[in-house]
């Protein structure tokens with residue numbers, strides 16, 4: 162923006178793409194000053210979008226382990242990020258902030274607007290629990306991968322243990 166208050170076209174384009182990125186949370190709750198103070202990963206954890214970088218990474222790992230899956234399976238409780246209905250497994254990739262990862266540095270409750278955030282995060286937690294139970298009642302094995310675990314050395318081993326053995330003939 163120049164001194165007259167006019168906005169150059171290129172900066173409008175930049176702004177609108179930024180707005181799209183932040184669409185998932187109400188802008189007034191996270192003023193610009195606060196947003197600037199956030200680390201990139203904090204910002205990412207606040208965005209609930211499909212096909213996030215952690216999900217892409219998990220997808221690659223699953224494929225390399227020979228797993229077949231569908232993405233965002235809306236016909237199952239909680240719309241698992243990855244699932245195979247005939248093999249009865251479902252996997253969620255949870256953002257640590259949105260799903261209140263216990264003891265995780267990415268999951269700290271915002272200090273302002275507690276009246277807004279607390280019930281919202283508690284609802285998420287409750288919904289996650291209900292979905293997990295519903296899937297288990299359907300006979301599904303369920304795995305939750307946290308955003309902060311992505312690329313950790315132990316994660317591939319965990320995925321290996323979780324997936325049906327038949328996938329792992331080649332791996």
Ligand SMILES: [Zn+2]
Pocket residue numbers: 257262265266267268307308309310
């Ligand atoms: Zn975490």
